[in-house]
Each structure stands twice: as C-alpha cells, then as structure tokens.
Amino acid sequence: MLAQEILDKGAKARRAADALALFSTTAKNQALAAMAEALLAKQEEILAANAKDIVNGKQAGLGEALLDRLLLNEKRIASMAHGLGQILALPDPLGDILKGWMRPNGLQITQKRVPLGVIGIIYEARPNVTVDAAGLCLKAGNAVILRGGKEAIYSNLKLAEILALACEKTGLPEHSIQLIESTDRQVAHDMMQAHGLIDVLIPRGGASLIQSVVKNASVPVIETGVGNCHLFVDASADHEMAIQIAINAKTQRPGVCNAIETLLVHASHTHELLPKLLRQLAAAQVEIHGCEETCKIFPEAIPAKEDDWRTEYLALKLAVRIVPSLDAAIAHIRDYSSKHSEAIVTQNYANAERFVNALDAAALFINASTRFTDGFEFGFGAEIGISTQKLHARGPMGLEALTTYKYIVRGEGQVRV
Amino acid sequence: MLAQEILDKGAKARRAADALALFSTTAKNQALAAMAEALLAKQEEILAANAKDIVNGKQAGLGEALLDRLLLNEKRIASMAHGLGQILALPDPLGDILKGWMRPNGLQITQKRVPLGVIGIIYEARPNVTVDAAGLCLKAGNAVILRGGKEAIYSNLKLAEILALACEKTGLPEHSIQLIESTDRQVAHDMMQAHGLIDVLIPRGGASLIQSVVKNASVPVIETGVGNCHLFVDASADHEMAIQIAINAKTQRPGVCNAIETLLVHASHTHELLPKLLRQLAAAQVEIHGCEETCKIFPEAIPAKEDDWRTEYLALKLAVRIVPSLDAAIAHIRDYSSKHSEAIVTQNYANAERFVNALDAAALFINASTRFTDGFEFGFGAEIGISTQKLHARGPMGLEALTTYKYIVRGEGQVRV
Numbered sequence: 001m002l003a004q005e006i007l008d009k010g011a012k013a014r015r016a017a018d019a020l021a022l023f024s025t026t027a028k029n030q031a032l033a034a035m036a037e038a039l040l041a042k043q044e045e046i047l048a049a050n051a052k053d054i055v056n057g058k059q060a061g062l063g064e065a066l067l068d069r070l071l072l073n074e075k076r077i078a079s080m081a082h083g084l085g086q087i088l089a090l091p092d093p094l095g096d097i098l099k100g101w102m103r104p105n106g107l108q109i110t111q112k113r114v115p116l117g118v119i120g121i122i123y124e125a126r127p128n129v130t131v132d133a134a135g136l137c138l139k140a141g142n143a144v145i146l147r148g149g150k151e152a153i154y155s156n157l158k159l160a161e162i163l164a165l166a167c168e169k170t171g172l173p174e175h176s177i178q179l180i181e182s183t184d185r186q187v188a189h190d191m192m193q194a195h196g197l198i199d200v201l202i203p204r205g206g207a208s209l210i211q212s213v214v215k216n217a218s219v220p221v222i223e224t225g226v227g228n229c230h231l232f233v234d235a236s237a238d239h240e241m242a243i244q245i246a247i248n249a250k251t252q253r254p255g256v257c258n259a260i261e262t263l264l265v266h267a268s269h270t271h272e273l274l275p276k277l278l279r280q281l282a283a284a285q286v287e288i289h290g291c292e293e294t295c296k297i298f299p300e301a302i303p304a305k306e307d308d309w310r311t312e313y314l315a316l317k318l319a320v321r322i323v324p325s326l327d328a329a330i331a332h333i334r335d336y337s338s339k340h341s342e343a344i345v346t347q348n349y350a351n352a353e354r355f356v357n358a359l360d361a362a363a364l365f366i367n368a369s370t371r372f373t374d375g376f377e378f379g380f381g382a383e384i385g386i387s388t389q390k391l392h393a394r395g396p397m398g399l400e401a402l403t404t405y406k407y408i409v410r411g412e413g414q415v416r417v
Numbered sequence: 418m419l420a421q422e423i424l425d426k427g428a429k430a431r432r433a434a435d436a437l438a439l440f441s442t443t444a445k446n447q448a449l450a451a452m453a454e455a456l457l458a459k460q461e462e463i464l465a466a467n468a469k470d471i472v473n474g475k476q477a478g479l480g481e482a483l484l485d486r487l488l489l490n491e492k493r494i495a496s497m498a499h500g501l502g503q504i505l506a507l508p509d510p511l512g513d514i515l516k517g518w519m520r521p522n523g524l525q526i527t528q529k530r531v532p533l534g535v536i537g538i539i540y541e542a543r544p545n546v547t548v549d550a551a552g553l554c555l556k557a558g559n560a561v562i563l564r565g566g567k568e569a570i571y572s573n574l575k576l577a578e579i580l581a582l583a584c585e586k587t588g589l590p591e592h593s594i595q596l597i598e599s600t601d602r603q604v605a606h607d608m609m610q611a612h613g614l615i616d617v618l619i620p621r622g623g624a625s626l627i628q629s630v631v632k633n634a635s636v637p638v639i640e641t642g643v644g645n646c647h648l649f650v651d652a653s654a655d656h657e658m659a660i661q662i663a664i665n666a667k668t669q670r671p672g673v674c675n676a677i678e679t680l681l682v683h684a685s686h687t688h689e690l691l692p693k694l695l696r697q698l699a700a701a702q703v704e705i706h707g708c709e710e711t712c713k714i715f716p717e718a719i720p721a722k723e724d725d726w727r728t729e730y731l732a733l734k735l736a737v738r739i740v741p742s743l744d745a746a747i748a749h750i751r752d753y754s755s756k757h758s759e760a761i762v763t764q765n766y767a768n769a770e771r772f773v774n775a776l777d778a779a780a781l782f783i784n785a786s787t788r789f790t791d792g793f794e795f796g797f798g799a800e801i802g803i804s805t806q807k808l809h810a811r812g813p814m815g816l817e818a819l820t821t822y823k824y825i826v827r828g829e830g831q832v833r834v
Contacts, residue, residue, distance in 0.1 A: 017777075018751055018775070018777065021774075021775075021777065022774060022775060101796065103794070103795075103796055107785055107789060109795060109796075114777070116807050116808075117777060117807060195631060195632075199806075199807050199808075200807065200808055214612060214635050215612075215635050218631050218632050220637070220638070220640075220806055220807075220808045221637070222808070223637075238830070241830040244830060244832050245830065245832055247832075248832035248833060249832075252832070252833055334435055356825045357438075357439060358435070358438075358439060360434075360435065360438065360531070360534060360823070361823060362823060362824060363823065363824040363825075363826060364823060364824070364825050364826065365826045365828065366825075366826070366827045366828060367827070367828045367829055367830050367831075368524055368826055368827075368828030368829075368830070368831040368832075369831065369832045369833050371832070371833035372524060372826060372831070372833060373824075377520070377833065378520075378526060378824075379518065379520055379526075389616075389637055390533050390534060390616050390617065390637075390821040391533075391616075391617055391637045391639070391808055391809040391821070392808040392809040394821050394822055394823065394824075395823070395824050396824075404807040404808070404811050405811055406777070406778060406779060406780070406781060406811065406812070407779060407780040407781070407790075407795075407811075407812050408773045408780075408781050408783075409780060409781065409782045409783070409785055409789060410783045410784070410785075411782065411783060411784045411785025412784055412785075413655070413658040413661060413662065413784055413785070414784075414785040414786065414789070415661050415662055415664075415665035415666075415669070415785075415786045415788070416665055416669055416786050416788035416789060416794065
C-alpha cells in the first residue's frame with residue numbers, strides 16, 4: 001500500500017490534470033505571470049523559510065557547496081521569477097496536429113499533441129528547481145507533484161504554497177502544483193511506485209539519485225544525466241579548430257554533463273598538434289590522464305588506467321588516448337560512451353559522415369563543441385534536462401518532452417468487418 | 418550480478434546493433450526473405466521441435482486453449498513466413514530527417530530517425546511471436562533478444578536458430594537475433610534488470626505478464642495491453658448507428674483489448690433506443706450487467722456492482738449504465754477508463770468536440786467502433802502492440818515505435834561562449 005500522501009496527492013493531481021488540459025494558453029500564461037509576481041511579493045516569507053533550511057543545514061554539517069546551492073537571496077528569487085517570465089514567453093506546445101490521414105473506409109485519423117497528465121519530479125537540494133519544474137509542467141498543461149531534497153524542505157514548502165495559491169487565484173484548477181511534505185524516504189519510494197497515479201517521473205540531480213529512481217520506479221522514468229563525452233581529432237583536422245574545440249569542450253564549464261571527458265587523437269598528430277594541445281590544456285589547469293603513447297610525448301601526464309576511460313570526471317581532468325584510425329576511435333567510443341554527446345574535428349567528408357552514422361549518441365557533432373548539447377543552445381527556449389535514454393525524448397528536452405499525443409478518429413458509423 | 422546468459426547475449430546484441438544500424442533497407446529485406454524461405458524449407462524440423470513442446474504441455478496438464486496456442490502446423494508455419502514477407506514490404510522507418518534547423522551561430526541541427534538499438538521482447542506461449550518480433554525488430558534496424566514462455570521453449574529455440582542462421586547467411590551481423598535459452602524465471606528477471614545492455618523491453622502477453630515486467634524492470638518498458646473501453650450513446654445519437662457500433666464494438670471480437678466493456682447511454686434513450694439495443698445485444702449472447710435504472714427496463718440484466726465498471730471482461734459481457742448527461746459520461750470514463758479507446762455516438766458538434774478534448778485516452782472515436790484501435794486498421798502495415806502508456810508511443814504502434822532519433826550537429830569550429 002502506498003503512503004497516504006501519495007494516494008491523496010496522486011488523486012488530486014489527476015483531477016487537476018484532467019481539468020488543466022482544457023485551459024487556454026492565455027489562461028496558463030496569466031497563471032505564470034501571477035506566480036512570478038507572487039514570488040517577488042512574498043520575498044520576505046521565502047527568505048525566512050530558507051533561513052530555517054540554512055540553519056538546519058549548518059547544524060547537520062552540510063558542506064559549503066551544498067549550503068550555497070540551498071541558499072536563496074533577493075537576486076536568486078528575482079532570477080526564479082524571471083525564469084517563469086521566460087516560460088510564459090515560450091510557444092504553447094499543445095494542440096499541434098502532428099499527423100493526419102484518411103483510411104480507405106473513410107475514417108479520418110488525427111494525431112494531436114496533448115499533455116502527459118501528471119508529472120512527478122524528484123530532485124535534490126536546489127530550491128529553484130521547485131519553481132522551474134512547476135512552471136514548465138504547467139505551461140505544457142500538466143499537473144505536477146514535486147519532491148525535493150529534505151535539506152530544502154522549508155524553502156520548497158513555502159515556494160510551492162506561494163506558486164499553488166497564485167496559480168489557483170487566476171482560475172486554474174487547484175492542486176495543479178503540489179509538493180510532497182513528508183521527507184521520509186519511503187514516501188519518495190512510494191512515489192516511484194505510483195504507477196497509474198503518476199504518468200512519468202523525471203529525476204533531476206546527481207547520478208546516484210537518478211540511478212535510484214531508475215532502479216526503483218514502476219512509473220515510467222525519463223532518465224537524464226550522465227555524460228562520458230568524447231572528442232576525436234581526425235588526421236585531417238584543422239589544428240587551430242581542434243585546439244579551440246578541445247579547450248572549450250573541457251574547460252568552459254567542466255562540471256556539466258556535456259563537457260568532454262576523453263580526447264582521442266589520430267596518431268598522425270602525435271608529434272605536432274598533440275603536444276601543443278596538451279600544453280594549452282595544462283595551462284588551463286587540466287590534469288591529463290594519458291595512454292602510454294601520450295605519456296611518452298607529455299611526461300607530466302598521469303598514466304591512464306582502464307577506469308579513466310569510463311569516468312565522468314566532471315572536473316578539470318581529461319583522459320587522452322592516441323588512436324591509429326577513425327575506426328579505432330569509433331571502437332573506443334562504442335566501448336565507453338554513455339551515448340550523450342560525441343564530437344569529431346575533421347576536414348574529411350567521408351570521415352565526418354562515418355562518425356555521425358556509426359556512432360549511437362543523443363548528439364553527434366562535426367567541428368563543434370559538445371557543450372552545445374543544451375536545450376537553450378538548441379533553441380528550445382527551455383530545458384527539462386538532457387535525456388540519456390532512447391524512449392520518448394533523446395538529448396536536450398524542451399517543453400515538447402512534457403507532452404504526448406492522442407489519436408482522434410472521426411467517422412460516420414464505421415464498424416469493423 | 419546478472420545471469421551470465423544475459424550478460425553474454427546483451428554484449429553480443431550491442432555489437433550486432435551497432436553494426437546493423439548501418440545496413441541498407443535492401444540488405445535487411447534480403448534477410449527477411451531468406452528468413453521466410455528458411456521457415457518453409459525447415460518445416461519438418463520446426464514441427465518436430467513443436468511436437469516436443471506439445472507432449473510436454475500435455476504431460477504438464479495445459480488446457481486445450483493453451484495447447485492450441487502452442488501448436489504449429491503447416492498452415493501456421495506458412496502464415497509466419499507470409500508475415501515476414503509483409504514486414505519486408507513495409508517502408509523502412511529509418512533515416513527520415515524529422516526536423517532540421519539552423520542556429521544563429523551557424524550550427525546546423527538535424528534530428529534523424531535511428532534504431533532503438535537492442536530490444537528485449539518477453540512473451541508467452543505463442544511461438545509465432547518469435548518470428549513476428551524478430552522480423553519487426555530487424556526491419557527497424559534493431560538487434561533483438563527474445564524470451565518466450567517455457568511451454569514453447571523447443572519450438573522457440575528451433576525457430577530462433579533458423580531465423581538467426583538465415584539472417585547471418587545474407588551478410589547481416591551475427592547475433593542480430595538471439596533467444597534466451599534458460600527457462601529459469603530468475604534469468605527473465607535479470608533481463609528486466611539489464612539496464613544499459615537492453616535499450617527497451619516490450620512485454621507481449623496477458624495482464625499479469627505485463628504487470629510483472631512493469632513492476633520489476635529497470636530497463637525502460639513499453640507497456641501494452643489493458644483496455645477498459647467505453648461507448649457513450651449521446652442524446653442526439655442516430656439510433657441505428659448506435660446499435661451497429663455497440664454490437665460491433667462488443668461482439669465482433671470480444672476477447673481483445675479494443676472491445677468495449679461498458680456502455681453508457683444518455684437517459685433520454687431509456688425507453689426507446691436502450692431496450693431495443695439491449696435486446697439485440699442479448700440476442701448476440703451478450704450478458705448485460707446493468708445499473709439500477711437499466712435493470713428496471715431490462716429485467717434480464719444482472720445488477721452491476723462497483724467492480725463491473727472496472728472489469729475488462731474480455732468476454733461476451735457488458736456493463737451498462739444510464740447517465741443524465743455528457744458530463745456524467747465523461748466523469749464516469751475518467752473514473753474507470755484504462756485510457757485505451759473511448760467512443761461517442763452523437764450528431765451534436767459541440768458534444769463530439771467536448772468528448773474528444775476532455776477525455777484522455779490513446780484513441781477517441783466519434784461515430785466509429787473502438788475496434789479500429791489497431792496498427793493495421795490505422796494503416797501502419799504492422800503492429801508491435803497497443804501502447805497504454807504515454808511515453809514514447811501511444812496507441813497502436815507500427816515500426817516507428819521501434820525507433821528513436823539522434824541529433825547531428827554540423828559546425829565550422831563553433832565553441833560555446
């Protein structure tokens with residue numbers, strides 16, 4: 001038997017979702033505007049609630065980084081309100097007719113984009129996810145059940161209360177936005193098992209959270225996250241371009257999933273391009289974990305172990321391997337890739353095509369940085385996350401990822417023979 | 418630790434899938450033709466293997482219906498071979514560019530349809546699923562790992578052996594088609610846990626099989642199956658059309674998921690249309706489970722209990738309820754629907770629109786039988802199953818449901834700023 005809070009909120013969310021699906025874009029945008037205003041108007045209440053979390057976090061011995069993620073201030077609240085305004089400005093994904101055709105018996109079939117229904121979001125310490133997820137789900141016509149980290153419980157309760165009230169005041173269905181109040185782990189587990197009550201679960205956070213949801217959920221999950229991304233510098237690569245892309249893909253923001261973790265370099269570059277590139281990476285504070293050949297030409301490199309090829313460092317570290325051919329690079333990537341983002345730098349047409357056709361990943365880049373795997377950089381105007389699974393949505397997810405479709409079949413009395 | 422057979426076959430399937438993704442439609446069609454030929458050529462071997470399953474089934478006390486599902490004969494083998502020919506004739510879903518656009522920085526992004534990769538199929542006693550699933554997965558460029566019911570193990574082993582060999586002989590990658598040899602339940606369970614080895618799991622069979630997969634899988638699942646479908650006869654309905662559709666939707670094939678299980682009738686029909694309709698249903702051997710009002714006008718009806726509204730009878734039984742309005746019908750359907758297929762018979766424009774907009778189901782019908790929710794009837798030329806979940810694919814699934822997409826991003830040295 002599921003926890004009572006899950007049963008209650010699940011049933012309320014379903015009723016809200018049924019009603020919400022019929023509201024216009026204008027009505028949803030009014031709610032988003034009201035939600036943004038309410039955050040600014042109730043800043044004091046939010047800061048007071050957040051202060052409780054910060055005190056509790058310090059007592060519990062949370063580290064600096066975690067306390068910083070937890071912390072809200074005027075600027076961060078303004079930024080959350082601004083984010084809702086950006087969601088408001090996005091086109092409504094609903095109502096599009098994706099396909100339509102007529103059958104020989106005269107039936108007219110249309111495939112129409114509709115909301116997913118009830119979305120569950122499980123996340124960690126950052127309270128801004130509460131606002132962002134609520135706004136995105138609402139814009140796509142979904143009811144949302146939020147379950148944040150226990151460290152942020154007072155902040156999240158206050159934020160959810162403000163958002164839900166503002167939303168309801170504009171006439172949208174009550175319970176469109178709900179937050180799980182219990183911080184009991186069993187309740188989160190029951191949320192993952194709420195098959196039939198929740199249509200899809202999206203975990204947002206670190207690898208261990210995501211793995212726990214994937215492992216325990218009977219509700220369909222959209223998996224996001226892990227990126228063990230590669231850059232291959234082909235024999236024909238433009239040297240300056242290879243250096244620019246490698247430096248960008250590793251150092252522009254090393255802690256994110258679309259940064260590269262392994263650099264594969266064609267053996268023809270061993271004595272000219274590669275040493276130059278490694279010196280520039282080292283100058284940018286990147287720790288090199290090199291294959292045997294790499295260590296020979298760049299003695300500062302740490303010898304790479306098997307594990308280095310598998311590791312998502314999320315730090316200024318880079319595994320480097322010299323490979324004899326494009327096919328050897330493809331074989332390496334097939335063995336170790338998490339199928340997130342892979343890039344080649346090349347001037348050779350056949351090699352560019354082979355790389356993007358032979359490899360299986362959410363995004364494959366020719367002569368561009370892997371850092372572009374991102375909802376905003378793709379032009380989606382929003383990002384729910386970057387899907388690393390193959391069902392439903394792959395790669396950067398915009399609002400469309402929060403929708404499904406239904407078939408509407410119009411007839412004149414047709415029966416099946 | 419997963420069973421060795423799962424680890425081995427998973428790794429082999431991954432290599433096969435990587436290679437298979439690059440084969441042309443022509444090459445795959447040659448393999449499908451060879452597979453069909455091989456089934457016919459090796460008919461004797463198939464019948465001998467099947468005979469073992471039948472003997473074992475009789476010893477194990479299987480019922481007549483199950484033994485019949487298990488049984489192969491010349492006609493059924495010819496039908497399986499014919500099915501492969503039909504799959505051959507279908508258009509290849511791969512390679513379509515679903516979208517493409519240019520970003521302000523000059524990056525060209527295309528979204529291209531590609532295979533899912535490795536598909537696991539878990540099914541029950543019918544050996545024809547072995548052939549059908551292998552053919553469909555192959556056509557869409559996927560490696561498949563099959564796990565059939567233990568009752569059919571000798572038939573399945575022989576079929577898979579013949580198909581895999583024929584496929585490989587035409588030059589397609591070995592291990593494109595594999596069957597789990599162990600009949601141990603733990604091995605099936607490990608298959609559900611083979612996250613990272615298997616990209617998607619599709620259970621094909623009865624409700625308990627599907628629920629077990631949904632509950633136990635960490636591999637993403639496409640859920641198929643349960644249909645508690647409704648037909649609502651609106652006040653404005655054409656009487657003759659309502660009768661034709663009700664009879665068809667209930668009796669044309671009562672044992673399938675797109676047959677109706679509950680009939681909702683507007684109260685204005687209580688004394689004219691409804692008695693006539695119930696008499697015709699009764700004449701077609703349908704057992705009526707009626708609400709209180711229905712029992713008053715049709716005393717042969719069995720009084721319906723709460724459970725009747727929830728039950729997928731899959732038999733010549735029908736729950737019947739008189740409702741005061743369209744909105745009452747919508748409320749009933751929202752409470753009890755499995756979101757498979759719902760139909761309205763009406764001549765009223767506003768009611769037709771409200772029904773299809775307010776209800777959430779894979780397929781919504783105006784003036785047509787729910788029996789049309791079917792891959793062939795939709796014109797897909799094949800049917801993987803009827804998805805009752807909202808992620809990835811909803812409703813009847815054709816070959817496209819066995820594909821995903823990847824983004825290919827072409828640049829000229831762009832880096833992120």
